[in-house]
Amino acid sequence: MTVIFDGIASGMLLFLISVGLSVTLGLMNFVNLAHGAFAMLGGYVCVTLLNRAGVPFLATLPIAALATALVGVVLERTLYRRLYAASHLDQVLFSIGLVFMSIAGAHYFFGAQQQPMVLPEFLQGQINLPGLDIGVYRLFLIVLSLAIAYGLNRLVRGTRFGAQLRASVDNPRAARGVGINVERIFTLTFALGTALAGLGGALGVEMLGLDPSFPVKYIVYFLIVVAVGGSGNIMGSLVASLILGVVDVAGKYYVPQIGAFVIYAVMVVMLIFRPQGLFGRRAAR
Amino acid sequence: MAFRKTVAAIVVALGAAAPAFAAEPLKIGMVLPMSGPFAAYGKQIENGARLYLKQNGDTFAGRKVELIIKDDTGIAPEISKRAAQELVVKDKVDILAGFGLTPSAFAAAPVSKEAKKPMIVMNAAASAVTTKSDYILRVSHTLPQITAPVADWAAKNKIRKVYTLVADFGPGHDAEAQFKKTFTAAGGEIVGEVRTPVKNPDFAPFLQKIKDVKPDAVFLFVPPGEQTVAFMKGFAERDLAKAGIRVIATGDLTEEDILDAVGDNALGIINSLQYSEVHDSPENKAYVQAYYKAYPKDRPNYMSVSGYDGMQLIAKTLEKTGGDATGDKFVAAAKGMSWVSPRGKIAIDPATRDIVQTIYIRKVEKVAGKLQNVEFDKVADLRDPGKQ
């Protein structure tokens, strides 16, 4: 039982750190490999506020998200915007360039070592039930990710903004024609994506650690979740994260000898049977 | 001019140079990970090396020392080899030094062998490194050397059943093998063992398993860094300490650079290593003080001391040879050299060119509000057990 719970929690963490990418890559069709850099920024904001300024952990989370979104908007206005029409490969080159800069920048400002992080008392420890040990922080992650998944899904599927966004991505010219401010929509969406990245980064520090190589270290995991879930599909990402998390943790528990293979094997098999991802739309272009 | 220099370098490379270099600068080329995931290693080693020059003057036996630092980005053997080769061929260094990771040292060893240049290894820890060229001298430690003492200590101190958890890669396998060997020879029992994936964001499943088995202690060896942090967090979260399980490890997992990131969860870890910031000796007090003065943002750790001692070895050897840094003479003079380092008394084994040093058993405690490895036991003058 505990294994399943840990698997779910681990999946939720995957979801939290990659959902922002699902927004930029999936909804905006921009291959933003700098996603990890934004997550790292969120992490550093959170850690710095926590350790240097003594801000309570829960308060650092929204600040981390906002600060990251702010940086995201500035970059979007100045740089990203010029590349919406560029090929995916150019976008890759550009965003990897940003990743390199962010790594060196983090190294310069914060040093190469791991950042310390201490959770507040009430998020530490475990609740012990018969046959099931629940880590409090893990529970916190699960609740939070479910809330985010629900909120995002509502936003994209059920609001006017969501409809405008989908219209702008699918056909910017027509969207402009019916009076949608496409640039504004894109800026807002990008801000949303980076805010989620920052939030995920801040939440991930506790379990993933934080040092300047963060953006490269976990890039593979972000991509796996988005690819398996089907890009641009929030629920898909959620389900994919869950499956990957549970299978990964269970695999490591029961057959540690092949623990490292499990996540890749699952990914390849899933992609072979569902090349568009679990809930993928037919190729957008 | 350039032509003559080249000729001179080739002659030196062939090991047949005449000793007319007393006035020539001494070039030391360091290959270190200065960027990438292991950048902290490079920084510490460089800090230590530069600190020695600052304290003792940058002239060794009449020759002015010039440090040239090349970044090999971490585990990238072809870059390490390229850097070493360029240092020898282009920059015409007299001595190669540094080498943060084992593959870098392995890849660069043939350069030292062919060019007959002394190569001072300052961190790479696989036992076999020194066998790859007759010009390699090691001033840091070997993995078996820091693994065996803690195994021995555990067996003698009422730890009967140990569960080993190591990362699933070469060094992990070596640490596991050495621990098992020493621990079972001393009468202990291994009740379980697991090798965790090297890239492992979550220790939860393994910790759960350990909790189910309830050993007296867990022996831990993972790549130092976020994995130690994650393991100890999980360990605390699951209250394994309250279940009577202790953590024993090699001391590189609780070195000063990482300790703050692990936080209070590290309290009570028993480990073994050659250097601690709070090692009680006048040499170390002076070293620590000078270090904080020079680098107020960093904490001195065992890698910085290796950089420091590497320079000290070069300085002492050159005094003995009268400034001659050619491979054969240098290595012959360095063999058997012994001196007092901030970590205690150390020596170069004349047979293996590897380091002989005291390994301390330490416990992580809070000293004046700071997490420290407090030494409480030791194995004196230990040779590398991996070569026996």
Next chain:
Amino acid sequence: MQAALTLDLAPIARADRWRPAELAFWLIPVAAYFIFPDNLVLLTQIAITALFCLSLDLILGYAGIVSLGHAAFFGLGAYAAGLLAAHGYGDPLFGLVAAAIVTAVLGYVTSFLVLRGADLTRLMVTLGVAMMLYEVANKLTSITGGVDGLQGMEVLPVLGQFEFDLYGKTAYWYAIAVLFVLFCVARKLVHSPFGLSLKGIRLNVGRMPAIGAPVNARLSAVYTIGAAYAGIAGALLAQTTQFVALDVLSFNRSAELLLILVLGGSGSLYGALLGTIVFMSAHHLLSDLNPQYWQFWLGALLVVIVLFARDGVMGGLRRLGAALGRNK
């Protein structure tokens, strides 16, 4: 009617001919040998990476298959050559051939996985295959040496004549020769009907079966060839470094390769070569200038290139050429 059907094939035939600029380009390695005699190891590694990049260009630039796991073949080739050399079969050319065969087999087998799905799926499947291979090599530490590296490689002299020396002269000419030969083969290949059909597939998959081109067979063939090229590049690196460690299979290597190709401009053989030269020289110079923070400047360089020169260095050159042509 008859006249309308005869096509003028002259431009296609002409494309196959060597242009003066190309000949000039191949004088660069000869000149480099004399200008930078102290940097031969770097130049050798540039040549090897260029070959590796060429192999990705064949499958990405010409056939449109994106891969984030090309290091799988590079690494396999490196280990094939490395293991042979460690077990007494140290002849370099034999090692190259063996590496090519082994990687071609792997390439052929995995091509069937890669053919399914769109870009993102292909990206992740290739990545998954490479990561699994990495884990296998790590697991088999007793054979491969794992992260610490393979011990005991003894590489014999090239052709029994030229020994690998400290200055890297043999290694340099050896790598350049292999690169040149394989480049010529690739050049022939992309201008052949086979190469043209690949281009057609990339530009319009739907229409190619209509003119009788078997799409999947063609893609799987080019993927196999690309794999063999990457394997040879890996073997070259193993032999010239005389050392192999796990990093040959790493994700970073695949990702960096993709970066280099895009930087150079995919879909042009010279783009692959130029991208490698630019990227690796920049890396080398910057890391010499600033060993700790060179990545920042490299990143800035990439961003600037994307913003001002779409389609990489080749695209920039082409536009420059066009602009100059107009001025004349």
